[in-house]
Amino acid sequence: MRTVTKISQVRAIISSARHRGQQVGLVPTMGGLHAGHLSLIEAARANDDLVAISIFVNPTQFGPREDYEEYPRELAQDAQLAEQAGVDIIFAPSVEEMYPQGFSTYVEVEELTAGLCGGYRPGHLRGVTTIVAKLLNIIQPHVAYFGEKDYQQLVVIKRIVTDLNMPVEIVGLPTVREPDGLALSSRNQYLNADERQAAPLLYQALTAGAELVRKGAAGPEAAEHIRQMLDGEPLFRVQYVEAVHPETLQSVPYSGPPMVIAAAVYLGDTRLIDNIKMEEGNNNA
Amino acid sequence: MRTVTKISQVRAIISSARHRGQQVGLVPTMGGLHAGHLSLIEAARANDDLVAISIFVNPTQFGPREDYEEYPRELAQDAQLAEQAGVDIIFAPSVEEMYPQGFSTYVEVEELTAGLCGGYRPGHLRGVTTIVAKLLNIIQPHVAYFGEKDYQQLVVIKRIVTDLNMPVEIVGLPTVREPDGLALSSRNQYLNADERQAAPLLYQALTAGAELVRKGAAGPEAAEHIRQMLDGEPLFRVQYVEAVHPETLQSVPYSGPPMVIAAAVYLGDTRLIDNIKMEEGNNNA
Numbered sequence: 001m002r003t004v005t006k007i008s009q010v011r012a013i014i015s016s017a018r019h020r021g022q023q024v025g026l027v028p029t030m031g032g033l034h035a036g037h038l039s040l041i042e043a044a045r046a047n048d049d050l051v052a053i054s055i056f057v058n059p060t061q062f063g064p065r066e067d068y069e070e071y072p073r074e075l076a077q078d079a080q081l082a083e084q085a086g087v088d089i090i091f092a093p094s095v096e097e098m099y100p101q102g103f104s105t106y107v108e109v110e111e112l113t114a115g116l117c118g119g120y121r122p123g124h125l126r127g128v129t130t131i132v133a134k135l136l137n138i139i140q141p142h143v144a145y146f147g148e149k150d151y152q153q154l155v156v157i158k159r160i161v162t163d164l165n166m167p168v169e170i171v172g173l174p175t176v177r178e179p180d181g182l183a184l185s186s187r188n189q190y191l192n193a194d195e196r197q198a199a200p201l202l203y204q205a206l207t208a209g210a211e212l213v214r215k216g217a218a219g220p221e222a223a224e225h226i227r228q229m230l231d232g233e234p235l236f237r238v239q240y241v242e243a244v245h246p247e248t249l250q251s252v253p254y255s256g257p258p259m260v261i262a263a264a265v266y267l268g269d270t271r272l273i274d275n276i277k278m279e280e281g282n283n284n285a
Numbered sequence: 286m287r288t289v290t291k292i293s294q295v296r297a298i299i300s301s302a303r304h305r306g307q308q309v310g311l312v313p314t315m316g317g318l319h320a321g322h323l324s325l326i327e328a329a330r331a332n333d334d335l336v337a338i339s340i341f342v343n344p345t346q347f348g349p350r351e352d353y354e355e356y357p358r359e360l361a362q363d364a365q366l367a368e369q370a371g372v373d374i375i376f377a378p379s380v381e382e383m384y385p386q387g388f389s390t391y392v393e394v395e396e397l398t399a400g401l402c403g404g405y406r407p408g409h410l411r412g413v414t415t416i417v418a419k420l421l422n423i424i425q426p427h428v429a430y431f432g433e434k435d436y437q438q439l440v441v442i443k444r445i446v447t448d449l450n451m452p453v454e455i456v457g458l459p460t461v462r463e464p465d466g467l468a469l470s471s472r473n474q475y476l477n478a479d480e481r482q483a484a485p486l487l488y489q490a491l492t493a494g495a496e497l498v499r500k501g502a503a504g505p506e507a508a509e510h511i512r513q514m515l516d517g518e519p520l521f522r523v524q525y526v527e528a529v530h531p532e533t534l535q536s537v538p539y540s541g542p543p544m545v546i547a548a549a550v551y552l553g554d555t556r557l558i559d560n561i562k563m564e565e566g567n568n569n570a
Contacts, residue, residue, distance in 0.1 A: 102444075104394055107449070108390070108391050108393055163388050164390055
């Protein structure tokens with residue numbers, strides 16, 4: 001495994017792999033690797049000849065009062081995990097490498113970014129789509145892998161790839177969870193013991209909401225039930241609970257799938273998100 | 286020469302050319318081909334193995350009261366000119382092919398787009414950068430060619446390619462002019478006889494302004510002189526005259542190069558733009 005920090009280096013490696021006819025898979029990350037990332041790497045390993053991951057804590061997707069400074073940066077440990085998982089190349093650029101002076105271009109998606117996290121984190125998804133466009137242009141993978149935990153992010157990334165005709169396939173993979181149901185996130189390490197103990201309620205509440213939908217409840221009704229469950233735990237502060245269409249991300253008034261129920265909560269200063277997707281023809285949560 | 290209308294068709298042709306090791310050049314156009322376009326095609330023909338042009342009147346770069354409907358569409362004549370000029374492929378998609386339902390992604394440049402045409406045509410440059418990003422992703426040329434007549438457009442396109450790490454070289458080529466100095470433009474055919482006769486004053490005024498700069502005048506002084514010359518012709522309505530830095534496009538208070546003097550005027554309903562670039566170490570207009 002090689003770790004490179006320069007765009008020109010990673011381009012040279014990938015370009016020669018492509019010339020040899022190798023299929024390239026990319027897992028973009030901000031580091032703090034956990035089993036969720038590893039499941040993406042595993043999928044790439046099974047599907048592609050060369051597996052690259054990027055590790056870059058992207059400043060443009062953090063708001064001014066968010067956790068950019070605190071975000072876990074543990075490259076040595078990440079590199080060890082990546083190597084064990086069969087990664088071939090880590091691309092870990094500096095902020096200056098990715099955003100040199102004069103940088104002023106953004107990739108922006110309208111409509112899909114108005115609600116959910118986009119409504120509460122202005123500029124966040126623009127930062128995500130911009131860095132993902134850059135990484136896809138730098139690495140030029142055949143396939144790129146993202147987790148469904150960041151559901152809106154996944155939909156928005158698929159949108160930019162379709163709309164800008166980027167020559168890459170985007171694969172979304174299921175959220176990986178702790179045994180108690182908590183979705184894996186690099187931010188889970190911010191939680192203190194009490195918060196960690198309370199945290200699984202987020203997924204429990206979403207599961208209960210999905211169960212209601214399965215029994216015939218409409219989206220808003222399920223969302224209200226979830227909100228009430230979360231409000232019952234004093235450590236939680238709910239930011240949003242929404243039942244939306246899986247593709248348009250518009251709030252759904254109807255009952256039954258297709259539907260994604262998504263929520264964001266604060267546990268102390270830590271913001272956690274999670275979601276359950278119910279597909280058509282399979283309304284089990 | 287082949288003319289194709291589908292993204293999948295042009296991709297298949299270009300992809301097989303690239304696999305054969307051919308270098309691909311692209312000249313993006315909105316049709317209405319004139320000697321300016323032909324000079325770009327000629328440069329591509331001299332430099333690249335396969336020359337593609339796109340012909341697409343891009344709706345997202347026209348404002349609501351602009352000339353999208355009237356813009357020249359003369360594919361048969363354009364195809365004839367292109368074939369004579371040695372073009373290998375014309376990509377002439379429909380609006381639906383480029384902007385299918387659900388389209389909602391835009392590539393946007395900040396700062397550079399605030400002044401000049403960007404200040405008077407809100408959304409215009411965003412439409413340009415979005416369609417150019419799409420065309421570059423669809424055709425994946427090694428080199429793409431643009432005229433310097435649309436100077437701000439050229440700077441902004443170089444910016445998106447740099448900022449988004451797009452794997453393509455952008456080449457800007459000098460404005461081609463009529464014998465009387467009028468910059469070639471597909472919009473010149475809108476001019477009636479009186480307007481056509483008055484039109485060369487735009488370049489004459491810019492040339493006089495550049496001459497003043499060469500003699501030591503500061504940017505704003507030269508711009509004021511140009512504006513007065515243009516205001517002396519009753520058929521002209523000046524939109525802007527600006528002396529700016531060639532890279533930042535910021536107004537320059539200083540005298541001497543590097544400087545671009547750019548202007549936009551209306552002649553009746555027809556909007557014309559032109560510019561003169563004075564490079565460092567070469568302050569001749």
